[in-house]
Amino acid sequence: MAVDTETAATGLAEIRDLKMTVFALREELERARRDTTEAVRQGVSGANAEIVQLKATISALRDELQQWPIRRDEAARLAQSANLDEIKQLKASVAALRDTLEAARLGAETAVRQAIIGAQDEIAQLRATAASLREALEQANFSKQGEIAAARAQDHAELAQLQATVRALREQVQAAPGRKTK
Numbered sequence: 001m002a003v004d005t006e007t008a009a010t011g012l013a014e015i016r017d018l019k020m021t022v023f024a025l026r027e028e029l030e031r032a033r034r035d036t037t038e039a040v041r042q043g044v045s046g047a048n049a050e051i052v053q054l055k056a057t058i059s060a061l062r063d064e065l066q067q068w069p070i071r072r073d074e075a076a077r078l079a080q081s082a083n084l085d086e087i088k089q090l091k092a093s094v095a096a097l098r099d100t101l102e103a104a105r106l107g108a109e110t111a112v113r114q115a116i117i118g119a120q121d122e123i124a125q126l127r128a129t130a131a132s133l134r135e136a137l138e139q140a141n142f143s144k145q146g147e148i149a150a151a152r153a154q155d156h157a158e159l160a161q162l163q164a165t166v167r168a169l170r171e172q173v174q175a176a177p178g179r180k181t182k
Contacts, residue, residue, distance in 0.1 A: 007159065010155075014155060018148065021144070021148065025144055028137075028140075029137060029141070032133060032137050035133075036133055036134075039129070039130075040130060043122055043123065044123075047119035047122060047123065051115070051116075054111070054112050054115050057108060057111075057112075058108060058112065061104065061105060061108050064101070065101065068101065075090050075093070075094060
């Protein structure tokens, strides 16, 4: 009976240890998920902030581009009231402004494209990182499950060996000379 109690206590201790292991693994998995979610959120937040900034820049350039015909009309009125030399100078200024504005627009478009490509690269890297973290976590879970299974098998083998020893000792005690049988 004491052996049964000891076996039951050992079994309960094993169950308790396994429950604690499962709880710890579950907490580790949830912490890894939270860390991954936070990393993705921060990456997306940074990309979104940059996109908002670039949209504001585009909007300002678009406003400036829409204002440009008004400025050109003013320049034309002034040119009409001035002499031919002033008209030539204003046309040259308009052409230079147009080139500058076009260069600025092309530069902004290039910057937007580069920012989008950078954000897409960062998103791809974050996805790859999340996938590798997920794979590492799964491998760790498989490894822990294998360790648990090996520990259980070892415990079961030891238990079987102890039970065989108890049976053998019981048989020796019963077979001993001078032993009264009930």
